[in-house]
Amino acid sequence: MSVRSIEARVNPVYLTAKTAVCLMVQAGIPEADKIVHALALENNALLQNMTDAETILGNALVVEAKYRTMCRLIEASGYQTCVDLPCGYTPKAIYMVEHNRNFVGLDLPIVVGEAGPIIRQLAGSAENVSFHGVDATNYTSLKKALQGCVGPLCISTEGMMMYFSDDEVDNVIANIQCLLREHGGCWITPDPEYALQFCGTFRAVFGEESLAKLMATKDEAQGQSAVAALGNAFIIEPTDIQNSQARAETLLAKHSLKVEKVNLGEHMPELSVYKQFAPEQIVRFKEAMHHCHYWVITLDEAKEIQTDRPREEQPFELQYTVKKGILHLALHGRLDTISAPKLLLAWEEANADGSIEGVRIDCAQLEYISSAGIRLLLEMQENCSRHIVFSGASVKVKEILQQKGFGDVI
Ligand SMILES: C[S@@+](CC[C@H](N)C(=O)[O-])C[C@H]1O[C@@H](n2cnc3c(N)ncnc32)[C@H](O)[C@@H]1O
Structure with missing residues (x-):
């Protein structure tokens, strides 16, 4: 049995990242095309379970909105180094090099082993781009990956937090808090409101048919990741926004972190995928995105930061x-x-x-x-x-x- 097939068996969730880059191609992001070609994924086999072309298009709209807005917010953070956890197979490294930023891509070993060489080459083998295999729940792996990094970091977490259990998400938040304590900087994530973004997008562009298309999307993500819930204490539930929001903020506060919410509608750039939608769909979509936020999370200096927690783990x-x-x-x-x-x-x-x-x-x-x-x-x-x-x-x-x-x- 090869190392790759062993890694794939223990954590199939990496497939969701391949699906994401295929959706970027559907949205019309040119750099994603090159990555998909290098991965030999042009046959779109990973999109086959999304029942119809409209479901794929709705997903492409969500993915492009997230990708382009996150790139813009990372750049606007002013920090020189983007730590993308998880980096998946997206072209973010290429964007960061073009915008004179350092890029550190962190993901499961199976992903970086495949994505790293391809994306580094597409980014011109730039010295300021690196990839490291980590498990976000494992602090030692994160610390080791970032040991050469100087200066404050902009940590971006896109499309990962929903795959964890309550216990794991608590661990990951504690780990990110430790990284912010060690390096300084901020953590930007769309993940707490990912379900709101999906529901808002699908309702805006597909109206009454949105529910069936959303369910097909959810089934696909659950099937690929082998994760049953796609939710935890950090994720806002569209059916109980107020309480779940309070729960997520309490969780951050427990780790001495505070959040500033950035309105997606106000920060989203123009998207290539718009040309595949009718003008009235785009108007409704833009309006709906004013009800979603991306979270910019920093250490809450007003609170005493927990220092008692030993984060270095014993080797297995x-x-x-x-x-x-x-x-x-x-x-x-x-x-x-x-x-x-x-x-x-x-x-x-x-x-x-x-x-x-x-x-x-x-x-x-x-x-x-x-x-x-x-x-x-x-x-x-x-x-x-x-x-x-x-x-x-x-x-x-x-x-x-x-x-x-x-x-x-x-
Ligand atoms: C939906 S993809 C998102 C990837 C990328 N950020 C994007 O937007 O396309 C989910 C990613 O989370 C990664 N992931 C899941 N569990 C992880 C863990 N414990 N540690 C690090 N990465 C993890 C998977 O390997 C996969 O690349």
Whole structure:
């Protein structure tokens, strides 16, 4: 099994980024065309489940509005270095080079391994462009990726926060807060209001037919990411805007962060995709975008910044033995997107002849499990005739395992 296929199995969410760059081509963003060509994605296979051409066009409108407005806001922040977390396959690096900015692209290793060389070349192999594999929930990976960066950062987070559980999103926010403390700067994200932007856009351009098209879009994102909810404590719910907004702001305040909301309608540049819509659709769309905001988040200096939280994680390690058809595993550190491939390899090796009936996992040294780790444990469970038994888990790990339906946590 290749490293790529292992990485793809533990975290399929990277496919959503390929879909996004294909939608940029549909919108008419020329640099995206070159990236899609280099990735050999011209057949649009990733868009095939979006039931009709209008659904694709509605998605292209959302994606272009986000991409171009984010580029403009990052530039307007005045910070010299854009840290794009997650960078996906977008041409943002090319834009930043053209506008004399440094660009640091961070994403899962599977994405940067593929996107990095292609985009660096398209950006003229500029010295001020780099790509690093990280897991946003893993602070050590972020710190390492940014260790050479000097000066304040403009961290942009576009299309990622909705894929996390409450626990993961809390972790990611804590990590970004630490990066802002270390480097200074700001964090810009459209993600809290992503559902409002989708609903507003689809309602404005498709009227009564918008609901079915939105559902097709949601099914596609859930199918590609293997994430069930597409929401958490950081995401505003269109059916309960007031309460969910307060919840997201409370979450930021807990991390000593404050938000300034930038009106999308006021900052959105002209879009190439407009030529595929009727003038009255564009008028309604522009009006609707005045009800959406992108969030510019900074440290709240008025609050005492938490410093007690140790953010450096233990490196992941595992040991295993097989006795009478039972795999005995001891896990250390964090089981997340970066470390899960190691566990998958060990599992495939131990179960090469399909003789493993059950697994016992010693979790005494296990610090944390992210969704990628859970996904893998569920896959292992499906291939065993007995329940996986966990022992020695911390309160936190126990809670995560039980929430995901693992009953034998002793
Ligand atoms: C919808 S795409 C958005 C990509 C890009 N920002 C864009 O606008 O096209 C979601 C991205 O989140 C990345 N991602 C998901 N979980 C992540 C994690 N734990 N750490 C880093 N990146 C992650 C995926 O690999 C994917 O590139």
